[in-house]
Amino acid sequence: MHLLGPRLTLRPLTLADRDAVFALNRDPAVMRHFAAPMTRAESDAWVARLIAHQQEHGFSFGAVDLPGAGCVGVVGLLEIPWQAPFTPAVEIGWRIATAHQRQGLAEEAARLALAHGFGRLRLPRIVAFTPPENEASWRLMERLGMQRQGSFGHPRLPADHRLHTHLWYELRREEWMAARQLD
DSSP states (O other), X not given: OOEEOSSOXXXXXXXXXXXXXXXXXXXXXXXXXSSSOOOHHHHHHHHHHHHHHHHHHSOOEEEEEETTTEEEEEEEEEEOOSOOTTOSOEEEEEEEXXXXXXXXXXXXXXXXXXXXXXXXXXXXXXXXXXXXTOHHHHHHHHHTTOEEEEEEEOTTSOTTSTTOEEEEEEEEXXXXXXXXXXX
């Protein structure tokens, strides 16, 4: 999976990406809508899980490579390993380095991931979720054509955690295909 966009490449993560991914995962600005920034060990374990997911399923979150800058983010598709009202499901997600945010890179990479998921992988639907306060993320979900389905309590966060409540969005393959025919 090497997906080429106008400005970036979305490719499988490798162990060589651990430093770049740790820079994302330790950055409080990047991780402000997550429970906490990751330690080096947590970030390296996450990269290992993503690589294993890629090997097992043929897709995962991948490295967002920008010419001259290298890996500036992680975007892709992942099977959700926990229970929620919408699981089993494949999610789309993104993390972009602070210096490269607000440049449309998450959207460009997410569109590549959606095309891969609905095209080659023929997934029937893709979901996304985020805390309500993460307006930039849910606005991106809407630009991608995803529809808000409701909210849920994230099972990996305590009920009293400030980020426990998440919005969830969904896009079905037939909706994605119909929207592409209108372009």
